[in-house]
Amino acid sequence: MKPGVVDQNEPVKHERTLLCAIVLTGLLLRLYGIGYALPYTYWADEGIFVRLAGDMLANRDPNPHWFGAPATTVVYVMCAVFVSIYLGGLGLGRFGSPQDLRAFFSHDPTIPYMSGRVAFALFGTLSIVLVWAAARRIFSSRAGLAAATLVAVNPLLVFHSKVIRPDILMTFFVLLVFMLSLRIAEQAKSSRYVLAGLWTGLAVATKFPAVTASVLVPAASAISGRPAVAEARRLSLYAAAVVVCTFLASPFLFLDLRTVLADVTHEARPTHLGATGEGFGSNLAWYIGQPLLDTFTWPGLALVLAGIILALWSPRRIAWLVVLWPALFLAFISGLSLRWERWVIPVIPFLAILAAAGWSWSISAISRRSRVSVGRWCGFAVAMFVLLPLLRADIIQGREMSGIDTRILAGAWIIDHVPPGSKLLIEEWGPQLPKDRFRYYAAKGGGIEAVDTRESAVDVYRPKGQVAQLTKLDSILSEDIDFIVMTDWYEQFLADSRRFEDYADVVATYEKVMGMGEKVYEVQRTRGVNLGPPVRVYRVPKRR
Secondary structure (H helix, E strand, O other), X not given: OOOOOOOOOOOOXXXXXXXXXXXXXXXXXXXXXXXXXXXXXXXXXXXXXXXXXXXXXXXXXXXXXXXXXXXXXXXXXXXXXXXXXXHHHHHOOOOOOHHHHHHXXXXXXXXXXXXXXXXXXXXXXXXXXXXXXXXXXXXXXXXXXXXXXXXXXXXXXXXXOOOOOHHHHHHHHHHXXXXXXXXXXXXXXXXXHHHHHHHHHHHHHHEXXXXXXXXXXXXXXXXXXXXXXXXXXXXXXXXXXXXXXXXHHOXXXXXXXXXXXXXXXXXXXXXXXXXXXXXXXXXXXXXXXXXXXXXXXXXXXXXXXXXXXXXXXXXXXXXXXXXXXXXXXXXXXXXXXXXOHHHHHHHHHHHHHHHHHHHHHHHHHHHHXXXXXXXXXXXXXXXXHHHHHHHHHHHHHHHHHHOOXXXXXXXXXHHHHOOOOOEEEEOOOOOOEEOOOOEEEEEEXXXXXXXXXXXXXXXXXXXXXXXXXXXXXXXXXXXXXXXXXXXXXXXXXHHHOOOOOHHHHHHHHHHHHHHHOEXXXXXOXXXXXXXXXXXXXXXXXXXX
């Protein structure tokens, strides 16, 4: 190597200090806006896990009775969060019994939801460290810091680290399996196979697709070149550990098969409003061209491609593992009937490692052909070109989540302008209003029926049903509804009606209902200011 030329494997000065700064940045981004909409609960899936954890503790029943993801680990994490809150409140004299805790949560869900979100933000932050360690082990210290930075500021990872969902937790466990696989490829120790089985089991108990991570350990074993007989025994140990740890993490996944089958069948439905796939090729192109492009930018994806080439040509075979699993996982989710932006989350840390490797190698390549300073300045320019748009997206995202959701704005208008006791038909995920202030109705059985809010333990009414379910439009008049409150369900059905003819009738139903009333209020989100769907309020004229 020429004097003065940067070596890709050259140690980075103050590496640990830089890593701490990166991790702190990632944590702050994940905490910015984390209190979104509270005390109102507008994220669709969060309420499932909070409710399941609350029911498990209240009923002293270890069976969550829901296995859609299966997300059992998410429920158990929330149980641990609730127990911690209870013990803290008990010590401070705030609670005298578990019933006090439940009453407290029912009155104001801010603390349970916020505590759960913070827990998942911490899992997302810890993933930054795992990515740094993996990239450093495979490529270089510089690549490790670059990969950690990409994960710290990745908008999709940042956003979902603020939500109680299984995606970030699954990613954390898969990264632990990946780290163990790297070590297994370098040195065979039975304890590593068992530990890898533990993390694989926890990953599968979090989300079913994590079963694809089970290829990492056999692949690491294969590239190690060790004797096949000894490796077969260790792999058997790993397989047994996966099964045992999956059972320990989610025992009722094996014991409550009827519920598991029903939930998995529901989650595996062929269509979903706004998320129906279009076949393997189209789905793969969509994942690359939308969520991955949005979270990496074109220069970032170019670096990913360079990293893939570098990894496949690397004399260090462990580099192959960082290409193997994301390729397999992308192929798996692309072959499913549905497609969701969040499904690509576990792939992002691996692509970040590849992008970092491509970036680090380019600095060395330029430095070898010119001056060291030229390589470093070019590397800095490329890094800023990739990172600044992502950081800007993070800040906008945090600002929007810190803003006032459109449904909160609409709810305030309704309280100020709609007479108490009025009959309201509100669509699902619409404004949450004081349960005793109005009389609420929901679409059911083709018509509408009154909702008995006395059955609810919480202080607000959380709307149910959609106008899409109405077939008896006269029920709006016969029940003497005063106001109809709609969100963006109409827009969603309208967008999908171009692909699904059945939705054309639903769109027509919405348009007829909107024609029955006079629009008296509408609010839209403002980009960079707040989040939320459009909310429209229609006054239904009284029949003479």
